[in-house]
Amino acid sequence: FPAYFTAIFIITRVMSIMKISKPLDVHHKDIRAVDLATKLSVDPSAIESASRDFGGIVKAEPEAVLHPSAPQDIAALIKFSYSNSVPFGIAAKGHGHSVRGQAMAENGVVVDMRSMANKRRNGTGIRVSIDRLYADVGGEQLWIDVLNATLEYGLAPISWTDYLYLTVGGTLSNAGISGQTFRYGPQISNVLEMDVITGKADFLTCSPRMNSELFYAVLGGLGQFGIITRARIPLQPAPKRVKWVRLLYDDFSSFTKDQELLISKNGRKDKSALDYLEGSLLMDQGSPDNWRSSFFPYKDHPKIISLITKHGIIYCLEIVKHYDDRTKHTVDKEMEQVLQGMNYMPGFIFGKDVGYEEFLNRVRSGELKLKSQGLWDVPHPWLNLFIPKSQISDFNNGVFRGIVLERNITTGPVLVYPMNRQKWDDRMSAVIPDEEIFYTVGFLHSSGFDTWKAFEDQNKDIMRFCNKTGIMLKQYLPHYSTKEEWVHHFGSKWKVFQHRKYQFDPRMLLSPGQRIFNNN
Numbered sequence: 001f002p003a004y005f006t007a008i009f010i011i012t013r014v015m016s017i018m019k020i021s022k023p024l025d026v027h028h029k030d031i032r033a034v035d036l037a038t039k040l041s042v043d044p045s046a047i048e049s050a051s052r053d054f055g056g057i058v059k060a061e062p063e064a065v066l067h068p069s070a071p072q073d074i075a076a077l078i079k080f081s082y083s084n085s086v087p088f089g090i091a092a093k094g095h096g097h098s099v100r101g102q103a104m105a106e107n108g109v110v111v112d113m114r115s116m117a118n119k120r121r122n123g124t125g126i127r128v129s130i131d132r133l134y135a136d137v138g139g140e141q142l143w144i145d146v147l148n149a150t151l152e153y154g155l156a157p158i159s160w161t162d163y164l165y166l167t168v169g170g171t172l173s174n175a176g177i178s179g180q181t182f183r184y185g186p187q188i189s190n191v192l193e194m195d196v197i198t199g200k201a202d203f204l205t206c207s208p209r210m211n212s213e214l215f216y217a218v219l220g221g222l223g224q225f226g227i228i229t230r231a232r233i234p235l236q237p238a239p240k241r242v243k244w245v246r247l248l249y250d251d252f253s254s255f256t257k258d259q260e261l262l263i264s265k266n267g268r269k270d271k272s273a274l275d276y277l278e279g280s281l282l283m284d285q286g287s288p289d290n291w292r293s294s295f296f297p298y299k300d301h302p303k304i305i306s307l308i309t310k311h312g313i314i315y316c317l318e319i320v321k322h323y324d325d326r327t328k329h330t331v332d333k334e335m336e337q338v339l340q341g342m343n344y345m346p347g348f349i350f351g352k353d354v355g356y357e358e359f360l361n362r363v364r365s366g367e368l369k370l371k372s373q374g375l376w377d378v379p380h381p382w383l384n385l386f387i388p389k390s391q392i393s394d395f396n397n398g399v400f401r402g403i404v405l406e407r408n409i410t411t412g413p414v415l416v417y418p419m420n421r422q423k424w425d426d427r428m429s430a431v432i433p434d435e436e437i438f439y440t441v442g443f444l445h446s447s448g449f450d451t452w453k454a455f456e457d458q459n460k461d462i463m464r465f466c467n468k469t470g471i472m473l474k475q476y477l478p479h480y481s482t483k484e485e486w487v488h489h490f491g492s493k494w495k496v497f498q499h500r501k502y503q504f505d506p507r508m509l510l511s512p513g514q515r516i517f518n519n520n
């Protein structure tokens with residue numbers, strides 16, 4: 001009985017703070033409303049945690065946080081807002097690894113998706129079908145947990161992100177890219193079916209054949225159309241180990257030519273195709289502590305550092321080939337063949353042979369190291385871009401060798417690697433450049449609490465340079481503050497995106513932190 005009154009107190013308080021005009025009839029023992037209320041928290045620590053993200057730049061307080069134990073709780077919350085005369089914003093928060101407040105809901109309710117992971121642990125969060133080679137995975141699950149659960153059956157998903165402590169719902173709302181994308185497409189190209197709760201509180205299963213408009217809307221949809229509570233992810237037999245190679249270049253054109261040649265072999269059954277390809281910049285960053293630096297043998301650091309001193313920037317091409325017991329005798333030969341004719345600097349080739357899981361989870365050790373030094377929970381003024389192949393050389397001259405070297409403040413990894421447009425599905429909401437090959441460029445800055453503005457200025461300079469010189473970029477993990485910028489971002493897809501919003505979330509409840517439809 002006391003729980004009942006506590007629940008009524010919380011829901012009435014949330015409603016009064018939110019100025020919801022239609023008060024809940026507290027005498028009417030609507031058990032579902034009470035259930036919901038017991039999962040809503042106005043506890044200061046829950047509010048504080050829902051007001052922050054990995055970016056550490058934006059802060060927006062919700063009025064309450066929902067800790068759902070099942071999708072029905074989320075549906076009840078959305079229904080409550082949808083049917084109220086003054087609706088409130090609702091944001092699913094996966095692992096909160098956005099960098100610009102995208103999972104926040106100022107004066108609304110944040111749905112803490114991870115609390116469902118704990119409550120659904122009795123086997124329902126990740127279910128593997130060995131026969132059909134897929135896993136049914138809760139939207140709240142972390143990819144590391146999906147990996148561990150599927151590896152138990154000798155299986156694994158096909159397309160990844162570099163870092164695995166992100167939720168399935170969070171990456172599918174963006175795209176989910178990494179070194180596998182050139183060959184298998186982003187994670188959004190590797191989904192068979194989903195359960196989604198729309199902004200009208202409809203709980204629907206969708207796939208390319210069933211409710212297909214919703215399916216394509218949600219993939220890369222920045223959380224605008226519904227909350228993903230389950231995704232069916234295709235699996236493949238997991239390799240045991242990987243051959244992991246890095247090659248250094250002083251010449252950008254040789255670096256990109258080699259990258260483009262290597263990604264041209266991308267058939268699913270192509271034996272000569274690589275399993276992973278990325279690239280990054282090596283620069284003098286003052287501190288060697290970025291999560292990619294541990295790869296090179298300590299004894300080789302002086303010769304790499306002297307190259308960097310000489311050239312300012314060195315380009316690092318990174319490739320991987322999987323192998324297992326069946327292919328362990330041939331993998332070295334295959335890698336040799338891949339490397340033949342590559343134009344890296346002689347002598348600047350470095351290799352490792354590691355377990356498959358160690359490779360996929362490679363960012364984790366860097367994370368733990370930075371955490372132990374107090375350098376993980378700092379502001380992250382990131383900028384992620386997609387640049388058409390035809391303009392990547394202009395980008396190198398103007399940005400890498402121009403703005404970046406001149407300002408000389410860049411910290412953290414700077415990624416640059418190509419992918420193939422044909423591996424993306426244009427019906428999905430994700431936006432990419434209109435060219436067959438395009439590059440992703442990621443400035444993954446870490447900054448001090450009082451220095452992040454300098455990185456923001458650099459980011460703005462980069463955007464200004466691209467606008468001025470006509471580089472047709474698209475932002476990945478986009479963030480804009482005006483409607484005009486969003487319309488420009490979506491380009492020819494804007495009308496469809498807007499139409500889908502009216503169709504699936506007409507009261508504009510979902511993911512207000514993206515500031516697409518709630519930016520006034």
Ligand code: FAD
Pocket residue numbers: 053054091092093094095096097098099102103104113139140160161162163166167168169170171173174175176177178222223224226227228229477511513514
């Ligand atoms: P959140 O930040 O919690 O949410 C992101 C958005 O998705 C919000 O708008 C939220 O409302 C919405 N959302 C969350 N869950 C759901 C759901 N179940 N249904 C519908 N909408 C939902 N990205 C890559 O592609 N490749 C990488 O290699 C990569 N590496 C990263 C490394 C680090 C260290 C970090 C911090 C981020 C990285 N990212 C990468 C970016 C990352 O994919 C996105 O920021 C992603 O949104 C984070 O997932 P999350 O679970 O933390 O989502």
